Amino acid sequence: METLRYVAFSSDPKGGNPAGVVLDASGTDDAAMLATAAEVGYSETAFVREAGEGSLDVRYFSPLAEVPFCGHATIATAVAHAERHGTGRLLLRTAAGPVTVTTDRAADGALVATLVSVPPRTVPLDEGDLAELLAILGWSADDLDPALPPRVAFAGAWHPVLATASRERLADLDYDMPTLAALMTGRDWTTIDLVHRESPTVYHARNPFPPGGVVEDPATGAAAAAFGGYLRELELVPVPATLTIHQGVDMGRPSTITVTVPAQAGSGIGVTGTAVRI
Template sequence: MDILRYVAFSTDPSGGNPAGVVLDAEGVDEATMGAVAAEVGYSETAFAVPRPDGALDIRYFSPKAEVPFCGHATIATAVAHAHRHGVGDLLLHTMAGPVPVTTSARPDGSIVATLVSVEPRTAEIAEPDLAELLAALRWSADDLDPALPPRAAYAGAWHPVIAAARRDRLADLDYDMSALADLMARRDWTTVTLVQREADTVFHVRNPFPPGGVVEDPATGAAAAAFGGYLRALGLIDPPTVLTIHQGTDMGRPSLLTVGVPAHPSSGIEVTGTAVRIA
């Protein structure tokens, strides 16, 4: 098995979010995928199987579990595929649904990829769940930004969105991993999206990922897509618009995610980023 290693949402291998990529996983069973993902040790490893029509069937495994959709591993897979086959359009068949991706080359030789998520959704978080979530995060209600109310957001996987009123609150991440993992398993949440709004379309984000055995994800494309859908659904932005998301800074792996939010309420959310191979 040819396991490639890429960093997504950065042009520097020391930044961004690492992902394992297998471009041809034909015949590889689920148990082997899980074992390989655990051995690679990144938050996600993507396993692609080419289809006769040129599309890819793709599955995503963290070191502990399979997830239905992963944005940073999608960007990494698209760039790896472009390095091998050339840039252009690519359709990925994920467990969450079809995800089209487009890759293009920049003048400096780097490759950028844009995915379009499945239709996003938002849902209320029950008060007992919210109280349990805040307790696991060791946050209080006073830490929250009332302009960005808590919701669960979906664009291929579910992520609760919790907004901090201050940047220093976001910077201080010290949560109960066991308690948060238990709650997220019961509610089928993939990561927790912790955000702080710097400007109308500029956000700082952190994503705890205890269900995958990862304390924090330095760049989370699936959560970014879900967050774009959340902002549109709640009327917190004026679409069409483009969001800039800074993630990974507080953990020393700065990442940049560009999120395009179309005006139509059922349109998928666009997530754009670069990826580079790790030697």
């Protein structure tokens, strides 16, 4: 079993979010996948099994547990597959549902992948959970941007969305990891999507990921897709829309995620990025 290492959402190996990729996980059981993900040590490693022409079974493991879907590992997997088999469209069968991903060459020759998420959903965030989240993060209600109300958003995995009106507040991230991990595990949340709106189409994000054993994710494609669905459902952006999300900057691993929000309600959200081998 060969484990590849890629950075997604950056053309520079020093930026983006690292992911492990196993393109042939045939015959590998859950324990071996979890052990491999823990050894790799990245926020996620993708394990692929061929499932027919143009179709792949993909499972995602953090160092601590399996997760239903991971955006950056999907982008990394698509680019790794394209390097060996050529560009085109693939159907990925994930625990969250079917996800299509298309690879192509950019003008500069870089491989770029676009995934289309499962149908997104947005639900209210319980007031008690909101209060607990704010307390753990050291935020107050005054730190929140009233134009982007707290919600829990889904596009393959669940992410509470908390928006702050202050870029400085977003940059100052400090929290108790075990306490936040316990809350998130109890609610089945994958990351916390902390965002700041620079303009109607440009956002900055940070994503704590303690259930996966990671303090913070430098690029979270699943959360970006969920956030695109959140904006559409709450009518916070004219659709169709193309958004740019900057993540990882405050960690020293800058990432750029392009999010495409179709006008049709309930349709999957597009997430685009490049990936390079480490």
